[in-house]
Amino acid sequence: MKDASPQTIYLTDYTPPTYLVDQVDLTFRLSPNATRVISRIAFRPNPDAVSKRFFLHGEELTPISSSIDGAPVTPREVEGGIEVDVPDAPFVWEAEVEIAPAANTALEGLYMSNGMYCTQCEAEGFRKITWYPDRPDVMAPFKVRIEGDEPVMLSNGNPTGSGDGWTEWTDPWPKPAYLFALVAGDLVAREDSFTTMSGKHVDLKLWVRPGDEGKTAFGMEALKKSMKWDEDVYGREYDLDIFQIVAVSDFNMGAMENKGLNIFNTSAVLCSPETSTDANFERIEAIIAHEYFHNWTGNRITCRDWFQLSLKEGLTVFRDQSFSADMRSPSVCRISDVLSLRGRQFREDNGPLAHQVQPDSFVEINNFYTSTIYEKGAEVIRMLKTLVGDEGYKKALDLYFDRHDGQACTIDDWLTVFQDATGRDLGQFKRWYKQAGTPRLRVSEDWNDGTYQLTFTQTTPPTPGQEVKEPFVIPIAVGLIGPNGDEVVGTQVLEMTEGTQTFTFEGLAAKPVPSILRGFSAPVILERETSAQERAFLLANDTDEFNRWEAGRSLAKEVLTALITGKEAPQAIYFDALASVLREDHTDPDFRALALAIPSADDMAQTLFDSGVTPDPDVIHDATETLKQSRAEYFQDMLPRLLSEMTVTEPFAPTHEQAGKRALGHGILQMLTRLDGSKAAQALFDRADNMTLSLGALACLLNAGKADAALATFRDKWQDDALVMDKWFMLQVAHADPDKAAETVTRLTQDPAFTMKNPNRFRSVFGAFAGHPAGFHQKDGSGYRLLADWLIKLDPINPQITARMSGAFETWKRYDGDRQSLIADQLDRILATPGLSRDTTEMISRIRGA
Numbered sequence: 001m002k003d004a005s006p007q008t009i010y011l012t013d014y015t016p017p018t019y020l021v022d023q024v025d026l027t028f029r030l031s032p033n034a035t036r037v038i039s040r041i042a043f044r045p046n047p048d049a050v051s052k053r054f055f056l057h058g059e060e061l062t063p064i065s066s067s068i069d070g071a072p073v074t075p076r077e078v079e080g081g082i083e084v085d086v087p088d089a090p091f092v093w094e095a096e097v098e099i100a101p102a103a104n105t106a107l108e109g110l111y112m113s114n115g116m117y118c119t120q121c122e123a124e125g126f127r128k129i130t131w132y133p134d135r136p137d138v139m140a141p142f143k144v145r146i147e148g149d150e151p152v153m154l155s156n157g158n159p160t161g162s163g164d165g166w167t168e169w170t171d172p173w174p175k176p177a178y179l180f181a182l183v184a185g186d187l188v189a190r191e192d193s194f195t196t197m198s199g200k201h202v203d204l205k206l207w208v209r210p211g212d213e214g215k216t217a218f219g220m221e222a223l224k225k226s227m228k229w230d231e232d233v234y235g236r237e238y239d240l241d242i243f244q245i246v247a248v249s250d251f252n253m254g255a256m257e258n259k260g261l262n263i264f265n266t267s268a269v270l271c272s273p274e275t276s277t278d279a280n281f282e283r284i285e286a287i288i289a290h291e292y293f294h295n296w297t298g299n300r301i302t303c304r305d306w307f308q309l310s311l312k313e314g315l316t317v318f319r320d321q322s323f324s325a326d327m328r329s330p331s332v333c334r335i336s337d338v339l340s341l342r343g344r345q346f347r348e349d350n351g352p353l354a355h356q357v358q359p360d361s362f363v364e365i366n367n368f369y370t371s372t373i374y375e376k377g378a379e380v381i382r383m384l385k386t387l388v389g390d391e392g393y394k395k396a397l398d399l400y401f402d403r404h405d406g407q408a409c410t411i412d413d414w415l416t417v418f419q420d421a422t423g424r425d426l427g428q429f430k431r432w433y434k435q436a437g438t439p440r441l442r443v444s445e446d447w448n449d450g451t452y453q454l455t456f457t458q459t460t461p462p463t464p465g466q467e468v469k470e471p472f473v474i475p476i477a478v479g480l481i482g483p484n485g486d487e488v489v490g491t492q493v494l495e496m497t498e499g500t501q502t503f504t505f506e507g508l509a510a511k512p513v514p515s516i517l518r519g520f521s522a523p524v525i526l527e528r529e530t531s532a533q534e535r536a537f538l539l540a541n542d543t544d545e546f547n548r549w550e551a552g553r554s555l556a557k558e559v560l561t562a563l564i565t566g567k568e569a570p571q572a573i574y575f576d577a578l579a580s581v582l583r584e585d586h587t588d589p590d591f592r593a594l595a596l597a598i599p600s601a602d603d604m605a606q607t608l609f610d611s612g613v614t615p616d617p618d619v620i621h622d623a624t625e626t627l628k629q630s631r632a633e634y635f636q637d638m639l640p641r642l643l644s645e646m647t648v649t650e651p652f653a654p655t656h657e658q659a660g661k662r663a664l665g666h667g668i669l670q671m672l673t674r675l676d677g678s679k680a681a682q683a684l685f686d687r688a689d690n691m692t693l694s695l696g697a698l699a700c701l702l703n704a705g706k707a708d709a710a711l712a713t714f715r716d717k718w719q720d721d722a723l724v725m726d727k728w729f730m731l732q733v734a735h736a737d738p739d740k741a742a743e744t745v746t747r748l749t750q751d752p753a754f755t756m757k758n759p760n761r762f763r764s765v766f767g768a769f770a771g772h773p774a775g776f777h778q779k780d781g782s783g784y785r786l787l788a789d790w791l792i793k794l795d796p797i798n799p800q801i802t803a804r805m806s807g808a809f810e811t812w813k814r815y816d817g818d819r820q821s822l823i824a825d826q827l828d829r830i831l832a833t834p835g836l837s838r839d840t841t842e843m844i845s846r847i848r849g850a
């Protein structure tokens with residue numbers, strides 16, 4: 001049913017549901033190969049309906065029986081579900097179906113992971129569980145009875161009954177089916193509690209497989225912090241007696257916000273100092289917050305249809321970013337968020353998969369859980385907040401929760417709330433949702449006798465299906481620095497609304513150096529001709545931490561670009577400016593570590609492409625190596641002292657302070673490894689007592705080509721820990737020599753510990769391969785063939801992961817003709833595979849441009 005003739009769904013075709021649901025009662029009789037699902041659903045005609053057709057979604061269901069108001073009926077099977085003749089009045093639909101969770105390798109619907117039952121229903125997985133109007137604008141209270149011999153059997157809401165071989169759960173809050181969840185298996189809980197702002201007691205449980213209890217402490221703390229933060233900052237209180245999180249080994253995404261029963265990929269919740277890096281801790285804290293915050297932004301107020309996905313995702317990412325900034329360092333968080341926005345969203349927005357934050361159409365909604373919906377969606381809300389101010393934002397959010405609680409809403413509803421709360425017309429602002437592509441912002445300056453002018457011009461390149469773009473409203477945060485390094489004009493937000501616009505600053509004593517787009521106030525590409533000296537000046541003097549970092553970053557790019565294109569590189573300016581930053585004892589080590597990081601090969605490829613140069617991944621790789629080597633030599637004398645200053649002597653804690661020291665220490669160790677025959681890295685590997693240091697040392701040893709012994713030791717020690725073994729796989733690919741990367745991938749896929757059924761394991765190998773441009777883009781096309789072989793193999797097992805991994809090809813138009821034609825061959829080969837899933841077909845066709 002599912003894969004027959006992919007159909008395009010259009011936003012403009014939206015019509016309200018014909019029947020609404022007052023109550024859902026479900027009974028599950030669990031069995032790995034033949035689970036029975038018995039549903040009893042109270043329907044009533046929707047007064048707003050435009051048709052009378054009664055249609056229920058359903059996929060891969062074996063029908064047992066069905067009835068209406070107690071009388072048996074025989075539904076008509078139609079594309080994607082069933083149709084039944086029903087009364088034009090309230091009625092009760094009852095059905096029994098059979099499903100086979102053990103055979104479900106797509107990990108959507110009810111499936112089994114590591115011996116336990118679990119569900120994933122977003123976006124359209126509930127239709128694989130039973131017949132239902134599986135669309136988010138149908139919201140209903142659910143009561144669920146689970147029968148089986150599993151020791152723990154959970155669903156959404158509050159526990160309202162249990163006995164020998166059964167449990168019952170009641171969720172009083174009406175919800176769409178995509179938020180349904182069920183988990184059953186041999187599980188143990190870390191238990192805790194939270195008292196809400198109005199004094200209500202909430203039980204907290206974090207469920208894991210026996211043996212993983214030692215990895216739950218941090219997640220529980222993160223949950224409590226999130227609950228408190230949402231009360232303090234957004235006034236949002238939790239609304240059930242219990243909140244549960246379950247860790248699952250096989251999961252397509254990071255985590256899922258099912259009402260009262262969040263389901264997490266083990267990689268997004270389980271952690272301990274011995275097994276997890278600082279980056280893991282940071283990510284876990286953010287994801288726990290993200291899923292918890294969905295309780296209000298996503299669950300209590302949900303989406304009318306999937307074109308509104310960014311309504312919940314953009315907002316919830318914005319909320320989790322703000323939370324992380326409050327828990328850690330705002331400027332370091334901002335820099336990391338922008339790095340990932342540029343690395344993933346700009347990449348998407350400047351290639352064949354570019355799409356609007358609110359798309360007009362899709363074939364498979366699973367393909368739209370993208371960086372554009374999530375990260376650009378969050379940037380759009382950040383800009384909105386900048387434009388209306390903190391007060392305006394708070395008023396608007398209060399009105400949003402007040403007006404729309406319990407509803408399924410649209411992005412238009414969201415913007416209307418802002419208009420009503422602040423009186424501001426957001427007609428032009430809405431273009432951020434409806435026009436794809438990353439705007440280019442060109443700046444020129446003019447100085448005349450105390451008057452300084454900045455002139456901006458915005459242009460947005462065409463994207464698939466959108467040739468011409470109208471100007472955006474762009475909040476441009478600007479500050480001016482005087483020649484002596486003092487700030488002469490503090491941060492102001494310029495509101496650009498035209499294609500070209502000039503802003504004037506009067507009464508200045510001397511020509512200033514501008515600091516433009518402070519805090520990355522808009523998701524645009526700033527184009528400004530400037531000198532290496534001026535960048536070095538801003539790296540030394542800018543009072544805006546983000547722009548300080550940005551100045552160093554663009555200086556590094558300038559040097560690398562020169563090395564790549566065989567021009568004279570301003571290396572000394574860069575090294576001297578960076579050395580001063582590294583020596584700043586008073587500056588956050590984490591900031592210094594970010595300043596030290598060299599732009600990635602993918603970033604450089606896009607940068608070159610944007611400036612009209614065809615990137616060659618081999619050349620980028622070699623130039624980067626050259627730069628790293630000469631930088632290490634230049635910094636030689638300061639390395640030992642810095643390294644010892646970054647040594648943490650207190651017991652491990654995943655705090656920002658400690659993590660920053662370890663991050664900078666790692667940057668220094670990387671340089672030292674190029675000079676000392678990897679002695680320091682080996683010593684660190686031998687004595688490291690936490691995963692951050694041990695993995696960092698291992699990476700250095702791999703770079704030095706001296707990791708054989710360490711890899712074997714590491715494997716011996718961690719072979720029973722899947723999450724650590726993922727790192728073992730990933731690291732070997734990420735640090736392989738370019739001409740050995742494909743070989744390494746092949747060798748690792750033959751390892752007994754490799755399995756393509758586990759998304760984490762598959763991603764650790766192939767995600768790392770796709771993230772290693774010089775290895776993946778080998779001139780003979782071996783990388784492309786290898787990835788295509790595996791995508792073809794994985795597609796029948798797990799289409800979602802296959803479709804997601806095809807994104808490795810999305811940048812193909814940047815490269816030379818030979819590489820393009822080798823890639824085209826592989827894309828065509830994948831597309832020609834008989835029975836290719838709708839997910840992968842859509843992605844590969846969009847990439848191919850067919």
Ligand code: PHE
Pocket residue numbers: 120122123253254255256257290291313369
């Ligand atoms: N809604 C989830 C989140 O953003 C992501 C997700 C989507 C998970 C689809 C599973 C399937 O947190």
Ligand code: ZN
Pocket residue numbers: 290294312313316
């Ligand atoms: Zn989300």
